[in-house]
Amino acid sequence: MSIEFSQYEALAADEATPPGRRSVRSVPVFTDLDGSDIALVIHAVVGARPGPVLALHTALHGSEWLVVDTLRRLVEGLDPAELSGAVLALPVANPVAFSSGTRNTLDESDSPDLNRSFGGEQTWIADQLGRAITAELYARADAVMDFHCGIWGSAMGSVTCGRDFNDPGVSERAFALATAFGLEHVRRSDLATRFPGPKSGVGYAGQVLGIPGVISEVGGAGFDPELEELWAQKNLRGIRGVLQELGVLTGPPPRADRILVYDGVVRVNPSTAGMLEPVFKPEDMMRVEVPRGTLLGRVWSPYTFEVVEELRAPVRGMVDMVCRDYPVRPGDWAYIMVDLDADGTHWVDRSVTT
Amino acid sequence: MADAVSLLLAGRTVVPGRHEVVGIPVTTGLNGADLRLWVHALRGWSAGPTVALICTMHGDEWFSIAPLRELVARIDPRRMSGTLLVVPVANPPALGMQQRNTPDDADSPDLNRAFPGTHTWRIDQLARTLTEHVLNIADVLLDFHMGPWGSTFRDVLIGDDYPDAAVVARSEELALAFGSPIIRRAGVVRNFPGPRSSIGYAGGVLGIPALGVEVGGAGFGPVLESAWRKSTVDGVMAVLSALGMVDDLPPPRPARQLIYRTSHRVNPSKGGLLRSRFGGAALATEVTAGTLLGEVISPYTFEVIEELVAPADGMLFYTARDHPVHPGDWAFGIAQTSDPHARWVVNEPGTVDGGR
Numbered sequence: 001m002s003i004e005f006s007q008y009e010a011l012a013a014d015e016a017t018p019p020g021r022r023s024v025r026s027v028p029v030f031t032d033l034d035g036s037d038i039a040l041v042i043h044a045v046v047g048a049r050p051g052p053v054l055a056l057h058t059a060l061h062g063s064e065w066l067v068v069d070t071l072r073r074l075v076e077g078l079d080p081a082e083l084s085g086a087v088l089a090l091p092v093a094n095p096v097a098f099s100s101g102t103r104n105t106l107d108e109s110d111s112p113d114l115n116r117s118f119g120g121e122q123t124w125i126a127d128q129l130g131r132a133i134t135a136e137l138y139a140r141a142d143a144v145m146d147f148h149c150g151i152w153g154s155a156m157g158s159v160t161c162g163r164d165f166n167d168p169g170v171s172e173r174a175f176a177l178a179t180a181f182g183l184e185h186v187r188r189s190d191l192a193t194r195f196p197g198p199k200s201g202v203g204y205a206g207q208v209l210g211i212p213g214v215i216s217e218v219g220g221a222g223f224d225p226e227l228e229e230l231w232a233q234k235n236l237r238g239i240r241g242v243l244q245e246l247g248v249l250t251g252p253p254p255r256a257d258r259i260l261v262y263d264g265v266v267r268v269n270p271s272t273a274g275m276l277e278p279v280f281k282p283e284d285m286m287r288v289e290v291p292r293g294t295l296l297g298r299v300w301s302p303y304t305f306e307v308v309e310e311l312r313a314p315v316r317g318m319v320d321m322v323c324r325d326y327p328v329r330p331g332d333w334a335y336i337m338v339d340l341d342a343d344g345t346h347w348v349d350r351s352v353t354t
Numbered sequence: 355m356a357d358a359v360s361l362l363l364a365g366r367t368v369v370p371g372r373h374e375v376v377g378i379p380v381t382t383g384l385n386g387a388d389l390r391l392w393v394h395a396l397r398g399w400s401a402g403p404t405v406a407l408i409c410t411m412h413g414d415e416w417f418s419i420a421p422l423r424e425l426v427a428r429i430d431p432r433r434m435s436g437t438l439l440v441v442p443v444a445n446p447p448a449l450g451m452q453q454r455n456t457p458d459d460a461d462s463p464d465l466n467r468a469f470p471g472t473h474t475w476r477i478d479q480l481a482r483t484l485t486e487h488v489l490n491i492a493d494v495l496l497d498f499h500m501g502p503w504g505s506t507f508r509d510v511l512i513g514d515d516y517p518d519a520a521v522v523a524r525s526e527e528l529a530l531a532f533g534s535p536i537i538r539r540a541g542v543v544r545n546f547p548g549p550r551s552s553i554g555y556a557g558g559v560l561g562i563p564a565l566g567v568e569v570g571g572a573g574f575g576p577v578l579e580s581a582w583r584k585s586t587v588d589g590v591m592a593v594l595s596a597l598g599m600v601d602d603l604p605p606p607r608p609a610r611q612l613i614y615r616t617s618h619r620v621n622p623s624k625g626g627l628l629r630s631r632f633g634g635a636a637l638a639t640e641v642t643a644g645t646l647l648g649e650v651i652s653p654y655t656f657e658v659i660e661e662l663v664a665p666a667d668g669m670l671f672y673t674a675r676d677h678p679v680h681p682g683d684w685a686f687g688i689a690q691t692s693d694p695h696a697r698w699v700v701n702e703p704g705t706v707d708g709g710r
Contacts, residue, residue: 024655041654065653065678069627072656092653099625101678152503152573221677222503224575225633273450275419281576302416302443303392304375305423326572327416327452 007053007140011086012046020048020080029132030125038096038125040132043089045078051085052246055141056239057133058090060115060201061104062097063151066221070232071147074239085248090137093201096125103151115146115196118204133201134209143177143246144205144213145239150220153276153326154333155231157286159183159238160215162191163263165206173212180245180253181214181238185260185287185318185338191215214242222324227283258349264342265320268335270328272309274299282322289340292316296335297323315339358401361437364487368397371432380483381476389447389476391483394426394440402436403597406492407590408484408552409441411466412455413448417501417570417579421586428587429600436599439488447476454502456480466499466547469555485555494528494597495556495564496590504628504677505684506571506582508637510534513542513564514615516557524563526613530699531596532565532589535608535638536671536689540615542566565593573675574634607701612669612689614696620686621679624660626650628679632670632686640691642667647686650679666690 012019027040056074058067071091078087092098094114096105104112109124111117118134120127138144150156161178165171178186192198192207202213216238219231241253270276278285278297290296290313299309317337328334339345358370364378374397377390407425409418419442426440443449445465447456455463460475462468468475469489471482489495500507510532512525522539529537543549543558553564567589570582592604622628630648632641641647641664650660662685672687679685690696 026654039654043656059653065627068653068678069651069676072651072653075656091656095654098653098678099680222573224577225675227575275416300423302410302419302449303377303390303446305394305426305442324576325420327449329450 007142008050008085011044011053011140012050017044017046019046021046022075022080027132027136030128032096040090040136041092042136043075043091044086045075045080045083046086047080047083047248049084051083051248052142053086053088053140054143054145054243054246054248055088055137056090056145056147057093057137057201058147059098060093060146061148062094062099063101063103064149065098066149066219066228067147067235068092070235073232074236083248085246087243087248088137088141090133093133094129115200118199118201119208120199134204138205138209138211141211143242144202144211145242146201146213146215147235148215148217150321150333152222153220154321154323155220155223155282155286156217156321156336158185158187158217158320160187160189160191160217161213162203162206163188164190164193167210170206170210170212174206174214177212177214177242177245179255179259180241181216182241182254182256183238184256184258185262187263187265188261189263222326223282258347260338260345261348262338262342262345264339264345266314266317266337266339268296268311268314268337269331270299270309270311270334271330272299273329274301274308274327275325276323276328276334277325278323282324285319285322287318289318299328302327311335313337316341358398361395361397363393363395368395370397371399372397373426373431378483378487381479383447383476391441391480391487392443393488394442396426396429396431396434396438396440398434398436398599399432400435402599403493404437404439404491405494405496405594405597405599406439406488407441407496407498408444408488409498410443410449411445411497411552412499413445413451413453414502415499416449417572418498418586419443421583422498424583425587425590433601434599436597438594439492441484441488444484445480466551469550469552489556489560493562494593495553495562496567496593497552497564498567498586500568500672501571502684503573504571505672505674506574506634506637507568507672508534509536509538509568509671509689511538511540511542511553511566511568513553513557514539515541515543516561518561521557521561521563525557525565528563528593528596529565530607530611531592532567533585533592533605533607534589535611536669537611537613538615538617538671538689539613571634573677578634606703609701609703611699611701612691612696613699614689614691614693616690616693616695617671618665618668618688618690620647620662620664620688621682622650622660622662622685623681624650625680626659626678627653627676628674628685629676630674632673633675634673636670636673638669638671640667640669641688648674653678662686664688667692
């Protein structure tokens, strides 16, 4: 992949992030009401040789914590001597929401979701964090990866890139990075203009800063330990694939021979609160194609024990998000399906993507 | 055995041989919804004891709801003596928020510290409703706790400071019958969880045997979690069998059961990512003093910021998986085996509690 990179020299020239070294620095953002000094802690692994800078962040949403430890394993496993370029890693992008174990910051902000607050000009917690991430991470990077995952009880299995950035070159580079992640399916969507929108991290980086980015949504918490380890390995392999695509690491990325490219997805989440009970084992459902009408799960009342809702596949689709048994409120995560009959869903040969 | 008569529960008649689900009004919430306490009443065909099973007193401890559902589906009241009252969700507002306590500004927000319910906070009204309609007519109480995401438990708590020594003895008999490998016998009225807890109030004031049951937790995978659910169902059936309410023969008791008094919480004093060295499969296993149980890693710098070490020889009555923790969150619990009050109950192979 040909990518213009411009950030390495500035990074290597900074005495806090010398070449051939790994370092950690803490960037103060604000003081919270409990007296805590809220800071962004950023790890830098700077190669001895110049090259692109990849920025990674996890836990933009505080309840999506499983990948934090994956990032630790990545950083500890990278040898600066092997890198042509650098990796910047922010394991907890939203310390306030991470501390409360919630998706959003628990203030009365009109922008409590950090992944909808980039470019924000207010002084709310999410706005300030978004500005700090932009200044301290995005402004020093040539490409971005944002990691999400299932909260306790649900798990995801996709990688997403934007196709609608103002600069078509950014969209193309983002697609190349997404396919380099190594999955057999890539969601290519109107990320900047529709969902998660221009104020999301990757949306803002691509649309405003012109930096290509990828969203990884792989795994979730509360499952069989071996399953969770498989998801961690998938993320680790995916990050290394992106680094190989960028040329930070040597070797070809693990791109799949055939890749399902899609945009249309359908959420199949409960409308009634209760105890969610999947019909199939989560590991048996992820990436499985099911006919329309397939019973995916049930919700039963924890009070009367009656089944109060059935969750069925509304389309012929591929399961992209699964769940285990857990208590849910209306709208909570259960299933996401790739609509296989939606316009734009198609298979591409790997030769098209390189 | 004499035929049972109908049970009148909050104005609803439950005839012998029937399972009725009764929604008892508690209050009206700020959201306009009626807050109700749902009770499954299973009235046996013949007369016998009344056993109350209460779950989700704490809103984040929902793990036992599913096994109680299995239990209710399994029991045929036409083949049962006595009455079973099952309250799967004792604290609906807390379950709704998946928090331990009721999310209001009560000065007694913990339902398990609020019996018999004095004021008009939701928590007090729930405690009062439970007391009036369930505890006051029960002969035995089993209160199910624990099972929040990330940590798992395996013990039964009983009191040894009830005014009536016979209640203490009967509580221990039923805890042994439940089949728990670890039984804590301690001052539940004077000390923990106190006189206003469910079992403290039941044993201390109402004078009925009471068990605080803690089995299992969420986030450990289907193999372990299924086993814990089965242990819960089997344990209740064993208690019902010991009380002569059902004919089912329970599984044999463990080869030996520890009854102890002194426990140690080995919980983090710092927030971070808990890395466990003794996960769910290590429950009820023995460790020695000085054993490294887990570490807390900073999710920010990735450094190890705390080591959690066993302070005494004992059995692990709770453990945890890797997950984010606040200071004080549940990690590891040691039932001290070297305590002079600790003793082992050794069961002959195949020991069971026979039915009627």
